[in-house]
Amino acid sequence: MTTPEVPPPGLSWVTADRAAALWTVRRKYVPQVASAHGVGTKEQKSYGTLGETTITMYSYAEVQRVVAALESGEVVLAPSWRADTEEGVRGARRDALTACGCVVLMLAVVIAVALLSS
Template sequence: MTTPDVPPSGFSWVQADRAAALWTVRRKYVPQVASAHGVATQERKGYGTLGTNTCTVYSHAEVQRLAAALESGEVVLDPSWRADTEEGVRGARRDALTTCCCVVLLLAAVIAIAVLSS
C-alpha cells in the first residue's frame, strides 16, 4: 500500500485530473465514480476575459478514502472505466479516434463551404 497523499494545509479539494490519477480511471469517468461512491463535490467558478467557466472539484479526503478502497479491492470499478485495463485502453483509443474524425469532418466542411462560396 502506498503512503497517503497529504495535501498542503488549506488544500482540501482536488481537480478531476488528480482524482483520475489517484483512482487510475479515465478522466471522463471521474464524475460517475465520484457520484457512485459518495465523494463530495463542489462547483468552482472562474472569471476571465472570455467570461465565466465552471469546474467541479472533489473532496481530497474522500478521494483518498476511495483510492484506498480501490487499492484494497473493497471497491471494484467497471474495467472500461479504468486506465490500467485492456478495455480502458481500447476505450481511450476509440475516444481519441472519434475526436480526430470529428475534427477532420469539421475541417472538410469548412473547406467545402469556402470552396463553394467563392
C-alpha cells in the first residue's frame, strides 16, 4: 500500500480531475463516488468574460481516505467506472463518440437551417 500523498501547504480542496486521477476513475463518476463515500464538497465560483462558472471542489483529506479504502479493498468500484479497466476504457470511448455525434448533429442542423432560410 502506498503512503497517502501529503498536500502542499494550503491545499485542502481538489478539483474533480485531481480526485479522478487519485481514485483512477472516469471523471464523470467522481460525483457519485464522492457522494457514496461521504467526501465533502464545496462550490467555487469564478468570473470571466463569458460569465460565472461554478466548479465543485472535493475535500483533499476525504479524497485521500477513499484512496486508502480503494487500495485496501474496503471499497470496490464498478469496472465501468474505473479508468484502468477494459470496461471503463470502452465507456470513455463510447462517451467521446457520443459527444462527437452530438456536435455533428448540431452542425447539420445549423447548415440545414441556413440552407432552408436562403
